[in-house]
Amino acid sequence: MTEDSVGMNAMESKEELRIGVFVCHCGHNIAGVVDVEDVAKTAATLPNVVFTTHEMFTCSDAGQETIRTMIHEHNLNRVIVASCSPRMHEPTFRRVVEEAGLNRYLFEQVNLREHVSWCHMREPEAATAKANDLVRMAVARAANLEPLPIKKVEITPRTLVVGGGIAGLRAALDIADRGFEVVLIERERELGGNVRKWAHMFPGDKPGHEVLEPMIHRVRKHKNIEIRTGAVIVNFEGYIGNFEVEVSVEGLKKHKKYEVGAVIVATGFQPYVPVGLYNYDKSLDIMTLGDLQGRPDEQQFIRPSDGKPVRKVAFIGCVGSREPGWKGHEHCSRYCCSALAKTAGIMADRLDEVVILYQDIRTYGKEHEDFQRVARQKHVIYTKYPPDAKPEVEVNDGKITMRWKDVLADTDMEFNPDIIVLATAMVPPEGIEEVSHTFSLTRSSDGFFNPEHVKLNPVTTHTAGIMIAGAAQAAKNASESVIDASGAAAKAVGLMAKGAVEIESTVSRVIPDLCSSCATCITACPYGAISWDMSRDPHIAYVTEAKCHGCGTCAAACPSNAIIMLHSTNEQIMAMVEAYLCVPVATPGGGA
Amino acid sequence: MVAIATTSKMDPDWEPRIIAYCCNWCSYAGADLAGTSRIQYPPNARILRVNCTGRIDVEFILAALDMGADGVLVSGCHPGDCHYTSGNLKARARWALMEKVIEQSGVNPKRVRLQWASASEAQIFADGVRTLIDQVKELGPIKREWR
Amino acid sequence: MTVDHPTQTNPANKDTQEPSALVIGGGVAGMQAALDIANQGFKVHLVEKTPSIGGHMAAIDKTFPTLDCSACILTPRLSEVARHPNIELLTYSEVKRVTGKAGNFHVEVIRKPRYILEDKCSGCGDCSEVCPIEVANEFDEGLGFRKATYLPFPQATPNVYTIDKRDHPACRINCPAGVNAQAFVTLMNQKKYAEAIRIVRDAIPFPGTLGRVCVSWCEGQCQRGEYDESVSIRNLHRFLSDYEREHNTQVTVEPQIKRSERVAVVGAGPAGISCAYHLARKGYPVTVFEKRSEEGGLLKYAIPEYRLPRDILQEEIQWVAKHGVEFVCDREIQSIDELKDEGFKAVFIATGASHSNKLMIAGEDSKGVYHAIDFLDRVASHKPVELGERVVVIGGGDAAVDSCRTALRLGASEVTMIYRRSQVELPAIPSEVEMARQEGIRFMFLTNPVEVLTQKGTVQGVKCIRMRLGEPDHSGRRRPIPIPDSEFTVVADTMIIAVGQSVEPIPLHNDLDTTEWGTIITDQVTLQTSNEGVFAGGDCVLGPATVVQAVGQGEEAAISIDRYLNGLDIRAGRDPEVYRIARPKIDQSTFIPQARAEMPHQSIASRKGDFSEVELGFDEDTALDESGRCLNCTICCECMNCVEACDRDAIDHSMKEERLSLNVGAIVVATGYKLFEVSKYKRLGYGKFKNVITAMEFERLINAAGPTQGHLIRLSDGKMPKNIGFVQCVGARDTQKNVPHCSRVCCMYGIKNAVMAREHDPEAKVSIYYADIRAFGKGFEEFFEMSKTRFGVNFVRGRVGEVDENPENDNLMIQVENTETGSVEKVEHDLLVISPGLLPADDVNILAEELGIALSDEGYIDVRNELTSPVDTSKMGIFVCGCADGPKDIPDSVTAGSAAAMRASIVLGGMIAGQDSEHTIESLAPEAELETTKSR
């Protein structure tokens, strides 16, 4: 970790506080309501304030120049701008003070526009009083401000891709093609994941292995990619840009160790094995869609049980999916409706009767609807069954009888298919718990990993530097997984290309002597940024600053006052409260 | 040397003094939007920005009341919307305990208000401020309050 | 990979500087793509059509399935994009031309003028506050209003305002004096009379005068006329003047003379006074010389009092005088030198055209024959006029009509106007003709006098001939041709000839070049004569024209003189502009015609024998009503209130479209989608019934920053809906409407909206009519389940048939076949929300053609290989994300944005490494294709 110390040196010696207050008119946006001159004048009477002024537009180039000049002229070491919302211009002014050699955290902004003049337009006196209070509070806070180092961590230019399915392959290739190194680990012996096992991909028509082969070929020969199959992570630690991973590889005695800057978790899914449902485990003729797809492409479709040709097939959708109250099976598995429609359409060409039992037909998005339309054109029968009364399947002497209620016809149905194909759920693969622990990833109710934000940050996670792609995040089809993979690769490359990331200096910090090892902060932290410092006995809390997002929940929670939330310290906050409520006796006015 | 400024309910000019802790991501932005939308609300509240309602130690609220605030507002992201995942849930739990304690101690819990106002809920933010101020006005200056 | 063969490096790549990318579309996908490219250190040009980035997401209230507030989560992303040092934000811009190939595209981008300087605007909104124009806010789906200068939504990025100004208003550009009619009409409609008349006076000193006598070309071109009747613009500025007089609100004027150069104006007619007025406003001391004893020119001597009361004219001349203009009457200037000797540094000649033309027929000099101008002049000057009982007036212009009506007022019992063309060609102001007719004037069209019949030198009658119309002549009017042997006689004892005027040859003109007709030759633009520093305008240049033309020329001359005296090029930048007339955006189907306001008149009986004013002027209500008919064709009316309000000088109304040239290595297309036009389903009643709304309208209605501050109300009566129906799959999965596919998001946003409806009012009943519920994404099914169990949303599987309105309560009666029960149900809802499907964005086909990339059958951008390279387009180096290649929800769009960024960065990364195109092809070609090419 490197620390950039803009303005830090100047602050090392405890010099006297010299606060400058710049009050902005913002045209008449503020000045039209608030008596800005009075605000500036009043500010001048406050402790430690050595310079005040009021100006038409503080954010303008001229206004910025004034700030820089006055910092030098008056040797200011704290700067307050009373203008608009800091959400708008705090970055601007922080940059300005930094240009004048002051640490950016010694800047404080007062919101006189959005919070005063604009919402109290008809009460100029009260608005001015409020403005005066807010400035007084800011001055009190400023006196407690401390410079903070600007921190950067370097990023090791290498990415670990966990999982060699279609998502992992795409991610690895993209990163490698962009010119960065990749370590690709796969726990199975072969690359290719689930896609390799499928006979018909959709929307394309090629078998999975044919789709993958060229990709795997390129991955294998790419000089930027190191592949480890039969590999399991045994240890993983570090923080963004600086992870260390230890992998045990089948056939190797010694564990391989890698330093990586980013990780893409593409651990995929496994198809749910419907043991106990629809007599799946009772008859060879009742199989999952995955089983069906995994069969060799034969000239004639024969019954597994007796080798007779298959004439009639029934498909059942939502097996192990969409089951309210059944933990891990409540979600929709997304791929199955389209896959069923496509498979049924293909089979209908060769068979007498194809029936699909469904709840809703979810051939969403463009083109997928065509699979369903084609299937119907080929006389595939769609029949909707009620979610609360699942079809019943009986097997007697190898003869399958299924009964269900067709919702739309309001009729009880019976059918004797030669085989039944179950479209089973996508569920997290075995071992997902370990993966989640390894990378401190949280999981949602579907059992897959949680993204950092389900809408806007779908491939990053709460652990900085760790991305998820494809079915690791939720049930997805191959195409969607590939998009995810490139997306996650972009995040990893973004980090590596930059070489270093600035991490927020407003992080929490533990005062070791006060820590009582109560673990409250560890519970409090949503980012896993606080852990035990094992080097001390008893071990105490330790903040990994690269992981801290600065929410301050730990500081509030710490019962021992052992955690300081930098730039939002108790002192800084309470100084403001006190400045508002406890007006120095000598000063007239103030108050509400 | 500081002294608590004394005010009295008899004083017709008495105006409640309110400390409002707002989280940076939702309510502070909501307050900004109230301004941008020119929504007018009483000027009694002084907004303090914190990153997250999870940052708010119960002491911040009690100390403010102790120092003479007539009311304290805490405004944050809706449960589930927290920028930091769950800080607001922790704030909410702390709040529940604190509110009860305040009541037990004889202070009317209507002096404190916890609300959720997202960045787009300017009106809800402003209404919340107004509601608290109205409640506090009803109660009078805090120093006189005793059950 | 290292560069093994530097010689093979694509030479085209050599001169490309820093590798950069172009992202087209600033929605959530485009923003993500831009960020992910920029975060790798590459430059990104992000081009967005509208004034702000944010796309559709910015307008959405909550997002499914988490019910996150859309604005809350989007706003930080907006500012991240805006502040990113590597992203150049080109909002309000469009990609025009694209050439080149991967690694070296050349792109031309058009930046539309926003009329506000982005780097100066602080987003304070002062301009918007004073803007008088309100138009439907497209961001609120037209449910709310915004100003012409606007920020589309509070979090808009960049946080700068945009002035919505389209083309040019017909009324304004057709006014020779350049009166900004749209602006003053708009302002007066808001009762800002003082501001409105100020706008008028910026162009002319005569709102009262021209408000009565102007020929009103503005009205002729007024676009409202295309729908019903044009706006009565002339009468409106007359109202402003009347209002000011009545309420005594005229602003006091102090002379602001600050220049030393004196200017002489010869002729105190409309042109001269206008010129003097504008010069005085610019600070020049001006002296106006008038050979007659009073100022006003033809306004005073030729226009009858019943049209233009003299006190009005006099006051307006006085008002000009108050600006410091000196009027010297009874002095005829003989030569330019005379003026130069007196120290005048520039001269404007506006001596008019008061010489009456002759008919050139026998008997024209008889007693009882008048020439119109002399006639009117005599009457106006209260000189005696002998008039018989039967008066014949020859001509068809305003002077002819004026003569007719004046004659009538002087006691003539029968007045006949004879005009050689038909009524259609009549050049007089139509309203004047109409009034003349009402007063009893007889008209003889297609008739031409051939001889004045006299007895003892006194008129007895006129011999006329019938005419017919032939081919159009040079003036565009059909030429009248006499019909042989059709002569007849009209009995008359007085005849007034009003066949036009011409310029009187006067000594002053000798100093200048003139035409054969005696008009002064000037430069058409600058109005400078052959004599430097001497300018001329009005009728003496134009020949007899209209008052407003003269006034306009006076203003132009003033500009020239100002430049001349400042030593500037008087011509520069003044070439006549080619204007494109703005067409207002009117939906004919909802347009309600409204006739223009009628001008109240004095009764016909009281008009006879009386010269008091005939037109009485609009009262305030009428004026307000009439001004409300203005269609705001150009949106912004250039009232310049914003310019005045802006403290930062950020507004520049003269801004022009700019063209930028960019060199980029890769392009990401993120042009998004548009919503299906649900009115195409007539049976659903959208557009017909107020309480049938679209899902997007619903979003805005429940949004706290929306038009109702988040109060969900019915548009018919503002009441809270208690029983809401949501209709799904409208414009999706319907081959008949050519939208065969599923739009992928409607089920979920439908459910989300239903949940929000319940959250807004837990008492409300909410039903969703659907075909299949497609809750397929992460957390969707769980959300669907929750909507049923926790929020009690009622799901009905079935398509909604005919929708009808209950006229009593504006509720909607729908018929729906519940496919699960098989029964046809009739349900009454008080609000029906239609969830439209998604379609490719407008003009994406044009863009695709320009980019040379393929489209799919439905018009989305086609991807190269759905399985292995799902964000690559058919052309190397161009990528696609978001809804541009098909409907997507937000997370899928965002991920695709990142993915497109990744793929684009491979091209850009190759550029830095100086890798050859072979390498790029290998990296980017879908592996399957690559293998086949190689194995071949």
Added chain:
Amino acid sequence: MSDPVPVAMGQGSSCWGCFQSLIDIHLGLADILPKLEIKYWQAVADFKLHHLENYEDKSIVVGFYEGMARTEEDIHLLKVMREKCQILIAFGSCSCFGGIPTLANQSDIEECYDVKFRENKTFKDGKVPSENLPRIEPVVRPNSEYVDFDIYLPGCPPTSKLIATAINALLAGETLDLPPHTVCHYCSREKKETPITEILRPFTGKADPERCLLEQGYICLGSSTWGLCEGQCVNKGVTCRGCFGPPPPIMSDYGAAAMSMLGTYAPIEPDKLVEQVKDPLGTFYRFTYGTSHLNRMRVRREDMKQAQEEA
């Protein structure tokens, strides 16, 4: 061996537990007592108040004041102690923070009388006794409002070990350097990081002896509490109730910190939480209400009320 040091032991309204703890030093007393010259300790030595009053100011080296000052007499004693002693120790949590007796401030004095005397079935005539009794202050103030202490020695009671340590340090003229750790520091139970989903009463279920009590749902305030007890209770299976008050700086608002801590552990729906945590004021301010913000407000209001009544 130097001369014994003059000491005085004063007792306000309290249970005598702290002095009991001093006596519980037991055999250790044999070393300590000879070094002390007890100048005042009503329960132990036959000195009357007037003796104490008549000592020369600051003639006593160390004074211990146990309990809070509720009556006029208590306050008087407290002030006299301050006058006479060079070093005055707030002895025990009542003396430091107001202790359990200050919880009375949830009610005003009349309500207290109602409960104690007027409506008390075990009390005969239901009258508030007034004869031969010192006036009871209408509100409990922390002792520190009346006098300044030199040392705070919290605990309910302070442990014998702590007392011995303190006395020995004082006698040796050394600064009393106490470790700042909280109870958790001394707790041997295993800690994980699970948020609590339900709060349990101490009598519910059976606690896992190896695991942190708080994480099992029992309200253990060990993390908020100064661990001068060295974790006696928690290691024996009893939750910490916070009797030592907050860790240094000890005058912070203990209850506020405890609530902030617990809310973090238990982000439960508010209704449920309030239902599960009975008597939060008593739980979080059991020993420290006196020095809390809420009590300070209470005291100030009482002052105003009084001032008004007098005016």
